[in-house]
Amino acid sequence: MLQGALSQLLKGTDFQTGWIFFIGENGRHALLAQSNLPKALNEDDCHAMRAGGCWCVNKYKRGELEKASNILECKRIVNAIDKKHEGTDGITHHATVTLQSGTERFGLLNVATPGRKKFTEQELILLESAAFQIGSAIKRIQLTKKEQEVALIQERNRLARDLHDSVNQLLFSITLTARGGAEMTDQQEVKETFHGLQSLAQEALTEMRALIWQLRPKGLEGGIKEAVNGYGEILGLKINFNQNGVAALPSKVEETIFRVAQEALTNCKRHAAADEVTISISTASDRISMSIEDKGCGFNTKHLKALPSVGVKSMRERVELAGGEFMIKSSPGKGTVIKAEIPF
Structure with a gap:
């Protein structure tokens, strides 16, 4: 224009x-x-x-x-x-x-x-x-653009409510039913089947709660640290959070940083076989830098070029759309480090 x-x-x-x-x-x-x-x-x-x-x-x-x-x-x-x-x-x-x-x-x-x-x-x-x-x-x-952002937030909230009121409750009911079924039978094979069903339902319930949190992060109004710690708690991850500098971030930058941290923690839970993550955030007068490090199994980043990960691609696109720079470093057996730097 x-x-x-x-x-x-x-x-x-x-x-x-x-x-x-x-x-x-x-x-x-x-x-x-x-x-x-x-x-x-x-x-x-x-x-x-x-x-x-x-x-x-x-x-x-x-x-x-x-x-x-x-x-x-x-x-x-x-x-x-x-x-x-x-x-x-x-x-x-x-x-x-x-x-x-x-x-x-x-x-x-x-x-x-x-x-x-x-x-x-x-x-x-x-x-x-x-x-x-x-x-x-x-x-x-x-x-x-502001109206579009408000409409998007409202749609996210509606979807989060629907998932909580329907799918989330159904999964919880399946968990209770499977537990009850296991207690009602003396047959070992049937008992193991119910236990397996209960475990799968509980895992799906955890995934659903994490998805609802992603759609409507309740802790973000308390700052990035509170939101990241809350999400890590849902996933069962221990978060070591280091923060250097304080600044009033634009809402878009704050959400971008949080969404990148979310995706990184989700990948860590699903793929890294690590239960502890260190997140360091440094804020200067005109930019914010974030580093996310785990000591998990790691992977060969060369494979990202031939077969890019959806999660890594999403993080990179979010950061670059905000005018920032994204970097990922990993190798088998040596964990993963993700870095993002965004100007504001």
Whole structure:
């Protein structure tokens, strides 16, 4: 949407190049759209635009951009010229405006034209109008995504309730019936059959409770540590939890970390033949890192390329979708280490 909006803006005005920065609460900026950038700013995957700071971003952070403004010089272009890069196409200055909806700010819209050091009041008013429309569209998209997230949570809760009220209760009844049947017979073969049925039903009941917990993690409101310990208790695993640093995580990041831990613990219970897991979480100002280690049987990770595990694939996709990095290290007889690092 941003790329299309920027292209249409340039087509209908005298502006010839433009770019959009999203700026997070931590002050870090991300280049989300660009069009017709000069060679000096476009090379190396727009490295000059993605790295370092600049005057317009600094003004944004200080709250000094209340309306569309002429930036006297562009620090990024100045740096490119100082490094004797070619291909600035005569662009030395740009105009900038904040993308916002109401009081909520998202980032910056910057435009430039070769040979222009200053834009007219009418051009800045036009730029403000475009920025207002883009900001409103961003807000609508965010609200739509929030509605989808709420709907997904409601559906998960409904499914968890249905499983608890139906399948979970049936499995519990089978467990009691099998126990009663074993006590009512004196025939050893029949007794063993009932015991086997009771064991299978109890195992299925444990799996079902774990599935219900995954759909509706009751402990997550108390933080990741409480949620992970609660899930480990359901699986019968001892969790050694180490935590370094404290931060208020975005809900998506927190859920991603928890879901990855869930999947890792489930795999440990099913495949690793280990009853103890060490989870270490380290939180910095802009990212969270998690390590999950067991001393179980391990496996050959080379097989993941030929026949990828659904669980490992799920964890990797969750982390990468959140913009993070995922790594798994294991070998037969030496346990498994899973690491995930996610920025926020």
